[in-house]
Amino acid sequence: MALKGNLRDFTISQLLNLIHLAGKTGSLTVDGTGDRAWVAFRDGKLAYARMESEDDGLVAILYRAKKLTRAQYKVIKSRSGTMSDKELGLLLINANYLTQEDILASLRNAYVSVLERLFTWVEGLFTFEDGFPPLDGKITLQISLENIIIDASRRLREWEQLQDEIPSLDVALKFTDRPGADLRNVNLSVEEWRVVSYIDPKNTLKKIAAATKMNDLEIRRIVYGLLQAGLVEMVRPEGAKMERKKPMLPVSDPEEQISLVNRIIHRIRSL
Amino acid sequence: MQTVKMVVTGPFSAGKTEFIQTVSEIDVVATERKITSEAERIKETTTVAMDFGRITVDDNLVLYLFGTPGQKRFDFMWEILSEGMLGFIVMVDSTRPETFREARSILETFRAYAPTPYVVAANKQDASDAWSVDDMRIALRLDPKVKLLPCVALEKESVKNVLLELLYSILAEMEANSR
Numbered sequence: 138m139a140l141k142g143n144l145r146d147f148t149i150s151q152l153l154n155l156i157h158l159a160g161k162t163g164s165l166t167v168d169g170t171g172d173r174a175w176v177a178f179r180d181g182k183l184a185y186a187r188m189e190s191e192d193d194g195l196v197a198i199l200y201r202a203k204k205l206t207r208a209q210y211k212v213i214k215s216r217s218g219t220m221s222d223k224e225l226g227l228l229l230i231n232a233n234y235l236t237q238e239d240i241l242a243s244l245r246n247a248y249v250s251v252l253e254r255l256f257t258w259v260e261g262l263f264t265f266e267d268g269f270p271p272l273d274g275k276i277t278l279q280i281s282l283e284n285i286i287i288d289a290s291r292r293l294r295e296w297e298q299l300q301d302e303i304p305s306l307d308v309a310l311k312f313t314d315r316p317g318a319d320l321r322n323v324n325l326s327v328e329e330w331r332v333v334s335y336i337d338p339k340n341t342l343k344k345i346a347a348a349t350k351m352n353d354l355e356i357r358r359i360v361y362g363l364l365q366a367g368l369v370e371m372v373r374p375e376g377a378k379m380e381r382k383k384p385m386l387p388v389s390d391p392e393e394q395i396s397l398v399n400r401i402i403h404r405i406r407s408l
Numbered sequence: 409m410q411t412v413k414m415v416v417t418g419p420f421s422a423g424k425t426e427f428i429q430t431v432s433e434i435d436v437v438a439t440e441r442k443i444t445s446e447a448e449r450i451k452e453t454t455t456v457a458m459d460f461g462r463i464t465v466d467d468n469l470v471l472y473l474f475g476t477p478g479q480k481r482f483d484f485m486w487e488i489l490s491e492g493m494l495g496f497i498v499m500v501d502s503t504r505p506e507t508f509r510e511a512r513s514i515l516e517t518f519r520a521y522a523p524t525p526y527v528v529a530a531n532k533q534d535a536s537d538a539w540s541v542d543d544m545r546i547a548l549r550l551d552p553k554v555k556l557l558p559c560v561a562l563e564k565e566s567v568k569n570v571l572l573e574l575l576y577s578i579l580a581e582m583e584a585n586s587r
Binding site (some may be wrong): 301302304305364367370371373386387388391392394395397398399400401402404405406408 | 410411412431463464465466469471494509510512513516517520523549551564568571572575576578579582583585586
């Protein structure tokens, strides 16, 4: 029988623990708010994973892992036709494009990354179906879930803290006017400099993350550091349409509104 | 009868209920429950929906003060409570720096709901271990333009001062907009 539920009630770490401890074989589908994840397990180990919004073909995975250049990616993609990932992998190894280790490490990172992202989902309908699914030439692995669960739980705590600090990526950043704050005297990493170069009240964190190819966690982590150092502050993006919930005042005339507030002031003073 | 409302928000145990109780002319309609979480068991009860206080301004006007629930799991109430507010007060417990980060986050959340004027009240300033207002401003990363006011929620004059400062900000904004 399929296991069904919502991550709100049964978290992804509880689910993975169950799959790991029971040595389950089957496929897990999770419908999140913006994406859908599909993960296959064999004997309680991670075998394969993909996000619906991403190309899960081997060439795309290798390109994202920077094992192929853009030009190589385009050429291989156009010539691979209906070739399965297994066939393509063998071809790449035989042609000395890549080693078997390169391919397996890239796939491992890609599959694990899907689970790591799943850990940030607090809500989503999930279904676990027993039985190993047909994977049509996809390369499957056997990745132990223990370390993924421990690492991801650690990251989840960090993620929760960062979300408390930076609840939305729809805000922008501006440099603080604090006297003495001088970027030239601060040691920043390459990633931090990349973010700093995009700081402008017109750019939301979402835009900066897209431009610097960072995920939600990475951008939040860097922005958190810059905020803590007092170098930047969060501001509403310039030109953003503000869904302004106006105060509900019983009078609409500005003069009457001022008079109303003055009456309240007078009353509070007399308390 | 005309009514206006202001919201008192802040982290768990910041003193929101006391603040409203001190100036409300009615017994605060509090919706408090016993604390269930061990981590938050620093007081016996907490607000789960809202506190509700009233100040009659004159024959035609009433000011309502709404206190938000402090525990994070009730934050779905915040947006509802912020609807139509004239302004808001963020209460912060000056003796509990571990709540400053959450206070900052609550402040940002309310600013996003409705960019109305607000002030920050540094509550429990009478306690020996209270952080100074200047230190709190740095810890809370407040812009120098944001009013951070010393407060003792159990003292009427102190609460009045916070309310008045918020009203002055509201008035200043209205006057600026009407020019």
